[in-house]
Amino acid sequence: KLLGAGRNLGNHWELEIPKGTEFINLDEGKRTFYFNETGDAGSLATMRGTSKLIMPSEARQFKWEQSRRVVSYVIPRVSEPSHRNLTLLIAAVVLIVVGISLTTASFFIKPGPQV
Template sequence: MKHMVTGMMAAATVLGSVVLLATGPAYAQEMTMGEYEGRWELQANGDVKVTRKFTLPMIMYNQWKLTNVHMAEFRSLAGSRSTIEVTDKKYEWDDVNRTLTLSMTVLGLPRNMGDHWEAKMVGGLSFSNLDENKKTAFFHSSGQSPAGKFEGRDVVVFPGDATKIEWNAGANALMYRTPSLDAPTGLWTLLWWTLAGLCALAGIAMWGMSFVRKPVAT
């Protein structure tokens, strides 16, 4: 049931949470710290390429591998269970550097509102700042899990032609505009309308002038 979340947080929660068997707990044991770096590339059509790279202490790395976190978490992203739709799921273990890289493409995550896009962030990720020039937004999160403490940063990368990028704290959403939102008008169609307009105006002008002009004396 922990996977039943919506919106941008669905992917974030899944990529950040871990399925673990219970281990011997003590208040003094919650010290292992995992870190992650995330990247969310917003595409022009509303898909999002998500990558999260976790760098873990050895004990956490081994625990995750033992419990097969990818299987537990990626399975929950199956279309029949998840609130989001994902493709191209991949995970890569790096035993030498103790990293786990999870990646996927989330389809249709930002909502097309007609005149702008709205990407709702649901809890967990805290907005840090927005760089309109570089078209990036930064979020951070930290949390406690049975596996240890997490800290990390997510970078949201907007499409290159995005404009009017803003963070709406009230709606907890990123908003931006792209030219792709505007349906292109056929050039030929434009031409016909232009010609029709010009001819109509010219025709009306001719008729009008014909009434104004004095008849030629014969």
């Protein structure tokens, strides 16, 4: 598994592909790299299979660098907060203000007569 193996190098990301893995193809439409893998399963057998590496939806300029055995790609930086984050922040501030107001009001409101 390579999940979480990508390294952020500032202006781009890189993912080292282990030895025993051979690059087959890049399907740019599906944003997917395909690899043949070979590994030993003990002294009696050799395992072979095909694996795929699916790029994040935000990834751009993805490519295979054969000489370094590296998949590299760019993920644009988020320059401003998304609308969802801003909405959550406003909702949190409103809830805090309402909570403080109700707590303060509870100190000044006298209980009604007991029946």
